[in-house]
Amino acid sequence: MTTSDADPRPTAAAAPEPDAPESGAAAADFAAAVDAAAAAAAGEPAGELPARGPLRLARPVVLIGLMGAGKTSVGRRLAAHLGAGFVDSDEEVERAARMTIPEIFAQYGEPEFRDGERRVISRLLERGPQIIATGGGAWMNALTREAIRERGATVCWLRAELDTLLGRVMKKGGAARPLLAVGDPRRTLGDLMAARYPVYAEADVTVDSHAGERHEAVVARILDALAARGDAGPA
Numbered sequence: 001m002t003t004s005d006a007d008p009r010p011t012a013a014a015a016p017e018p019d020a021p022e023s024g025a026a027a028a029d030f031a032a033a034v035d036a037a038a039a040a041a042a043g044e045p046a047g048e049l050p051a052r053g054p055l056r057l058a059r060p061v062v063l064i065g066l067m068g069a070g071k072t073s074v075g076r077r078l079a080a081h082l083g084a085g086f087v088d089s090d091e092e093v094e095r096a097a098r099m100t101i102p103e104i105f106a107q108y109g110e111p112e113f114r115d116g117e118r119r120v121i122s123r124l125l126e127r128g129p130q131i132i133a134t135g136g137g138a139w140m141n142a143l144t145r146e147a148i149r150e151r152g153a154t155v156c157w158l159r160a161e162l163d164t165l166l167g168r169v170m171k172k173g174g175a176a177r178p179l180l181a182v183g184d185p186r187r188t189l190g191d192l193m194a195a196r197y198p199v200y201a202e203a204d205v206t207v208d209s210h211a212g213e214r215h216e217a218v219v220a221r222i223l224d225a226l227a228a229r230g231d232a233g234p235a
């Protein structure tokens with residue numbers, strides 16, 4: 001694969017995905033998501049959260065957690081609220097390889113994907129303070145953890161229960177996640193939880209993400225945790 005020639009174009013204006021939330025009230029939530037996307041595109045903080053004044057991110061924030069934890073969707077919204085850049089390592093790997101993640105797994109296998117993922121994340125960390133959503137397995141790679149630690153990033157684990165994760169990853173059929181494409185997704189996720197949660201627990205910050213909550217509730221929790229550490233302070 002060709003992840004070494006990743007295009008380092010910043011994606012600060014990346015808009016939150018306007019997908020349906022878990023909590024019902026779909027039309028209102030969809031509208032809110034579209035508003036947030038528009039605000040992000042305009043470089044303004046998205047609405048709904050209490051105003052905190054302009055905030056400055058002191059260091060990169062790396063989001064870790066299992067598939068469906070919300071690293072990508074919550075991370076985008078978090079960046080929009082901070083007026084910070086956002087990148088997703090899966091998207092950057094796909095862009096660099098010019099292949100989808102299922103294609104990379106099928107053609108080259110998981111170890112090659114992990115190596116490309118590590119190199120991409122190392123490069124993303126060089127771009128200074130921004131929000132970096134990783135793929136769920138990235139933090140399990142010791143060399144990737146080392147690269148993240150070397151850069152002094154704050155590592156934030158988005159933690160969720162099995163049923164919450166399952167509901168989220170099955171929402172769109174699960175085809176985009178090769179690890180869940182074979183076998184019983186509940187069992188796979190359960191096994192991954194047992195193997196990964198002790199390592200995710202090395203994160204600097206753990207934020208719970210409950211079923212039925214809006215993305216913004218998780219964003220607010222992360223902002224509180226970052227503020228408490230001095231990672232996101234007044235601009």
Ligand SMILES: Nc1ncnc2c1ncn2[C@@H]1O[C@H](COP(=O)(O)OP(=O)(O)O)[C@@H](O)[C@H]1O
Pocket residue numbers: 019020021022065066067068069070071072073074133168169171209210213214215216218
């Ligand atoms: N807190 C949340 N509230 C509502 N939906 C969520 C929340 N977190 C994630 N989701 C939804 O779950 C799905 C998977 O989320 P995603 O951000 O892709 O997770 P990850 O990147 O951690 O695998 C998406 O449809 C997303 O909108």
Ligand SMILES: O=C(O)C1=C[C@@H](OP(=O)(O)O)[C@@H](O)[C@H](O)C1
Pocket residue numbers: 065066067068071072090101134135136137138176177178179
């Ligand atoms: O948990 C994992 O090992 C993976 C998670 C995926 O990302 P998300 O966690 O964003 O779904 C993606 O990197 C790949 O399918 C492998």
Ligand SMILES: [Mg+2]
Pocket residue numbers: 071072073088090133134135
């Ligand atoms: Mg993701």
